[in-house]
Amino acid sequence: MRAADTIVALATPAGTGGVGIVRISGDRAEQIARNMLGKLPRARVATYFTFRDGDGEPLDNGLALYFPAPASYTGEPVIELHGHGGPVVMSTLVDAAVELGARRAEPGEFSQRAFLNDKLDLAQAEAIADLIGSGTAQAARAALRSLSGAFSDAVNELIEQITALRTYVEAAIDFPEEEIDFLSDDELAKRLEGCRESFATLVADATVGRVLRDGYRVVIVGKPNAGKSSLMNRLSGEETAIVTEVAGTTRDVLRESINVDGLAVELVDTAGLRDDPDRIEEEGIRRARNAMANADAVLWIQDATRCADDTMDEDLPQDVPVTIVRNKIDLTGDTPGLRAGEQPVVSLSAKTGEGLDALRRHIRSQAGFRDLGEGAFTARRRQVDALKSAAQHFEAGRDALKKARAGELLAEELRMSQEALGEITGAVSSDDLLGRIFSDFCIGK
């Protein structure tokens, strides 16, 4: 699957630096190097050269490196020119390579070629972008583990487990006279249980990985004056939001990042939801609903002194867990703390701070966040979604077997489960998906 053209881009950031690196990848890279350097450098040996354009005019001097295929980042012949890191110098080097037959690379194109040439799978390619973009040292370490294949290995192991299970079930279907015995034997039950445990572990670990990468977004909503902004300020320890007794004070969406025992939480305070807002407030409410749709969790704040008319009548997004927070218990004398259950309720006072620890603990456990230490790897929402969809197919298959002894249905669900897992590593992928993933990369990566 060799790309036809040769690409070139600045691999270091645009701007001024001691050293700037131009990277060229593709079948024409070697010929371009001969033209620009006079000869091809020895493979993988940093060699000092004068860099010249096609007419032999010197442009810069520095170190050149040659990585013959397939032992290079992209799997193609790669040339790196390490010159003086000035924007003009760098762009003359890129221009010279273009004149000699290279094309300017699109964002992420080097990594895309690495993926297409089997140097990296998709999860690893995404981990490169995550490593570069990581906001904390912990997230960077976790991204490095994904890049080294920790996540991909776990996914591939699970794919193997499912393949073995499928083979077993399909063999049973092929011998109808023995099928019933096959499908009800202990061996199958044991294998199903094994897969189930692997799914549970991987979903939990990937969820932690997703939160490590993105943080956990908690959106605070409720009626005006319930105490949303007070809670935001209390949790963050900052006076970010204006707090007054006037309803409709908050009109914009305010954000604050906090750390809840190692969990990075992005708190979002919103305008109070009510029916007769003025025009500015109306826009604020629209933004509040928007923020809710993109939340990992919603806190619905109620004023405990006026619960009767403080009902949760808003259309809340599905799939986003909602916690009711009963605020102002310093006025009602209610007991602070969490009442768990289908609809969790936390009673607290943003004014005195009682009950806040219970809320923090609740957020942390809801995020599924555990300290995995050295075992942590990063994951993306796309990957967690694919994983969950694979787990759902697996469960549907298991159900079909349990309820109807339907071996064909189980086999079919296992096939779909396997396919969903394949989307994570790119074993199964569409051009559309690849385009979306790699266009998010920076140029030169």
Ligand SMILES: Nc1nc2c(ncn2[C@@H]2O[C@H](COP(=O)(O)OP(=O)(O)O)[C@@H](O)[C@H]2O)c(=O)[nH]1
């Ligand atoms: N007594 C008491 N008053 C509170 C508490 N939380 C907020 N308030 C008051 O309720 C009013 C509205 O608070 P604010 O945070 O602006 O509510 P928002 O409109 O939901 O953002 C302000 O006068 C706050 O001082 C609380 O826990 N106890």
Ligand SMILES: [Mg+2]
């Ligand atoms: Mg407010």
